[in-house]
Amino acid sequence: MDTxxxxxxxSEQKQNLPGNEHKxxxxxxxxxxxxxGSGKLLGKVAFITGGDSGxxxxxxxxxxxxGADVAIVYLNEDKDALETKAMIEKEGRQCLIxxxxxxxxxxxxxxxxxxxxxxxxxxxxxxxxxxxxxxxEFEKVTTAQLHKTFETNIYPYFYITxxxxxxxxxxxxxxxxxxxxxxxxxxxxxxxxxxxxAIVSFTxxxxxxxxxxxxxxxxxxxxxxxxxxxxxxxxxxxxxxxDNPMERAGQPSEVGPAYVFLASEDSSYITGQFIHINGGExxxx
Ligand code: NAD
Ligand code: MG
Numbered sequence: 683m684d685t686x687x688x689x690x691x692x693s694e695q696k697q698n699l700p701g702n703e704h705k706x707x708x709x710x711x712x713x714x715x716x717x718x719g720s721g722k723l724l725g726k727v728a729f730i731t732g733g734d735s736g737x738x739x740x741x742x743x744x745x746x747x748x749g750a751d752v753a754i755v756y757l758n759e760d761k762d763a764l765e766t767k768a769m770i771e772k773e774g775r776q777c778l779i780x781x782x783x784x785x786x787x788x789x790x791x792x793x794x795x796x797x798x799x800x801x802x803x804x805x806x807x808x809x810x811x812x813x814x815x816x817x818x819e820f821e822k823v824t825t826a827q828l829h830k831t832f833e834t835n836i837y838p839y840f841y842i843t844x845x846x847x848x849x850x851x852x853x854x855x856x857x858x859x860x861x862x863x864x865x866x867x868x869x870x871x872x873x874x875x876x877x878x879x880a881i882v883s884f885t886x887x888x889x890x891x892x893x894x895x896x897x898x899x900x901x902x903x904x905x906x907x908x909x910x911x912x913x914x915x916x917x918x919x920x921x922x923x924x925d926n927p928m929e930r931a932g933q934p935s936e937v938g939p940a941y942v943f944l945a946s947e948d949s950s951y952i953t954g955q956f957i958h959i960n961g962g963e964x965x966x967x
Pocket of ligand 2 (some may be wrong): 686701702703735736756759762800910
């Protein structure tokens with residue numbers, strides 16, 4: 683039997699997830715060697731879900747290079763998390779790693795509490811963890827898959843934000859990771875892209891609510907970026923990212939700087955907005 687192109691069942695995919703960055707070939711670029719920090723986030727504390735790998739790791743390392751200490755939450759990829767911690771320490775900053783399941787609201791509260799006890803504050807909250815399970819036919823989106831996708835990709839944005847808000851003050855920021863699929867749809871990721879659309883509306887609504895408290899809420903909508911999520915969920919990778927104007931996938935190092943911009947005072951008059959990092963695909967909003 684041709685196992686290479688065999689479609690994975692949901693339970694097989696479940697077991698495979700999440701992907702591991704230390705097993706990726708080629709290795710993603712997390713930060714450009716020539717990226718020079720300039721203390722834009724000096725003395726700040728960032729809390730990043732899914733910060734062990736991919737885009738979250740890139741945001742974490744960029745934040746550290748800009749002077750922030752970082753707490754990262756991840757499901758179970760201890761090796762990736764320890765590597766991220768080492769990268770942050772190499773930047774001369776502290777990293778707290780917190781492993782657990784964000785689907786569980788109790789864990790979300792406990793994770794924020796851990797960060798509070800360790801660093802005494804949070805200035806930058808990045809909601810970023812997600813899963814995706816591509817299906818070629820809509821009927822294949824099982825109820826179990828639907829629940830898992832929504833419970834992982836959007837519910838924790840509420841749980842974590844609710845737990846973190848009492849710690850956030852004037853000038854602090856929230857950054858949410860959506861996706862190009864929220865804007866143009868994705869035929870094989872109907873449930874996933876729906877959660878990413880919810881994240882856009884969540885960001886816009888929350889930004890209006892929190893403007894009075896001078897807390898800004900923005901987001902990043904990446905296109906195809908070379909991360910473990912991609913390797914874990916797609917069977918064929920050779921064409922990944924080839925169908926945008928730049929005809930290539932992006933690296934996490936091309937996404938991380940947007941999180942720095944949205945976290946720092948450089949974006950002080952921007953709230954409720956998304957930065958589109960997608961190789962030139964033109965989308966509304
Ligand atoms: P990634 O696999 O490196 O990161 C996702 C992380 O989410 C994992 O490391 C995992 O630890 C965490 N996670 C998943 N389920 C969890 C759970 N139940 N509890 C705790 N943590 C959990 O992949 P990535 O591509 O860097 O993804 C980061 C974000 O970027 C996601 O929101 C994803 O939707 C978004 N995004 C990625 C792409 C892309 O092409 N890579 C494109 C658009 C949007
Ligand atoms: Mg990971």
